[in-house]
Amino acid sequence: SQTIHQWPATLVQPVGSPLSLECTVEGTSNPNLYWYRQAAGRGLQLLFYSIGIDQISSEVPQNLSASRPQDRQFILSSKKLLLSDSGFYLCAWSWQGEQYFGPGTRLTVT
Amino acid sequence: TQLLEQSPQFLSIQEGENLTVYCNSSSVFSSLQWYRQEPGEGPVLLVTVVTGGEVKKLKRLTFQFGDARKDSSLHITAAQPGDTGLYLCAGAPKTSYDKVIFGPGTSLSVIP
Numbered sequence: 001s002q003t004i005h006q007w008p009a010t011l012v013q014p015v016g017s018p019l020s021l022e023c024t025v026e027g028t029s030n031p032n033l034y035w036y037r038q039a040a041g042r043g044l045q046l047l048f049y050s051i052g053i054d055q056i057s058s059e060v061p062q063n064l065s066a067s068r069p070q071d072r073q074f075i076l077s078s079k080k081l082l083l084s085d086s087g088f089y090l091c092a093w094s095w096q097g098e099q100y101f102g103p104g105t106r107l108t109v110t
Numbered sequence: 111t112q113l114l115e116q117s118p119q120f121l122s123i124q125e126g127e128n129l130t131v132y133c134n135s136s137s138v139f140s141s142l143q144w145y146r147q148e149p150g151e152g153p154v155l156l157v158t159v160v161t162g163g164e165v166k167k168l169k170r171l172t173f174q175f176g177d178a179r180k181d182s183s184l185h186i187t188a189a190q191p192g193d194t195g196l197y198l199c200a201g202a203p204k205t206s207y208d209k210v211i212f213g214p215g216t217s218l219s220v221i222p
Contacts (some may be wrong), residue, residue, distance in 0.1 A: 032208060041196060043214035044153075051208060090152050097141045097202030097210055099221030 002027035006091050006102035014110055019078040021035030026072065029091035032072040035066055036097045038088040038104075040107075050074060052097050112136075114201055114213035122219040126188050132215040133199035134181045140202050142182050143210075147196040148217055189220045 003026045013019060025031055032051050036044040046059045048066035056066050063082060067075045074091060086109045091102040115134045123129055133142070141160045145153035157166050159182060166173045170193075172185040181222035185194055197211045 010196075040148075041215075041217055043198065044212045046209070049209060088150075092152075094210065097200075098143055098155055098158055099153075099200065100155065104150070104152050106150070106202075108181055 002093070002100065004087075004091060004093055004102040006105050008105060009103065010106045010108075012108045012110060013081055016080050017084055019076070019081050019085070019107070021089055021091075021107075022093040023074040023076075023102055024072055025074075025093050028072070028093065028095075030045060030071060031095070033068065034092045034094065034099065035074065035076050036090040036092065039075060040088075044090065047076070083107050083109050114199055114211055116197075116199060116216050117215040119214070120217045120218060120219075122221065123189055125190060125220055125222050128187050129189055129218070130183055130185045130186070131197055131215055131218070132181070132183050133203065136180065137201075137203070138179050142175055142179070142202075143200045144182070144184055145198040145200065147198060147215075148194075153196075153198055186218075189218075191220045193222050194218055194220050204221075 005024050005065045007022055012045050035047040037047055048056055048058055050056045050068045053068050064078050089105045092099045115163045117132045120169045141158055143158045144156045147153040157178045159173055162177045170184055170187045176181045196215045196217050198215045200210045202210050
């Protein structure tokens with residue numbers, strides 16, 4: 001069966017510091033991968049999606065970037081965090097439109 | 111730009127009551143999914159509907175896809191506190207499964 005992992009689970013970072021969130025998927029090959037951000041209790045904002053290694057589409061211009069160095073690894077990064085980057089970050093893989101989410105990372109920028 | 115709207119935005123009901131939440135769009139979708147999310151966790155897929163007019167039941171939850179595949183509803187019978195959560199609908203555009211569009215969600219609170 002497929003599983004998706006995210007780490008860290010929670011993170012508190014000062015403004016201006018770098019960021020690296022990691023997502024890995026097991027049990028499937030060449031998945032479509034996604035990064036979302038969610039404000040408290042609300043819907044999902046698509047940040048990046050990838051259909052293959054080094055194939056990444058950005059949906060929202062901002063100070064975040066994504067990379068996919070391996071088939072089942074997806075990384076979200078920032079060189080300098082802003083206060084507005086705080087939120088709940090979710091990674092997901094999909095199959096025929098159905099999305100399967102990781103447990104999420106709660107990021108607080110102070 | 112394809113958008114999904116959900117209503118109501120917030121819903122607070124007593125245990126045992128019935129409720130319906132709605133997901134609407136002006137666009138046609140090849141499929142539509144419903145997810146439930148509990149605080150601090152990722153959304154969990156409840157159901158996928160594909161055919162216009164389709165009705166699917168999952169215990170006390172009934173999902174319907176509109177005939178024109180532009181809208182959907184979720185009906186919960188005899189709501190329980192365990193049904194509390196954020197309900198999200200999401201649609202796959204006709205042209206591609208790559209980008210799924212999410213609605214803003216309905217936050218449901220079932221009071222014991």
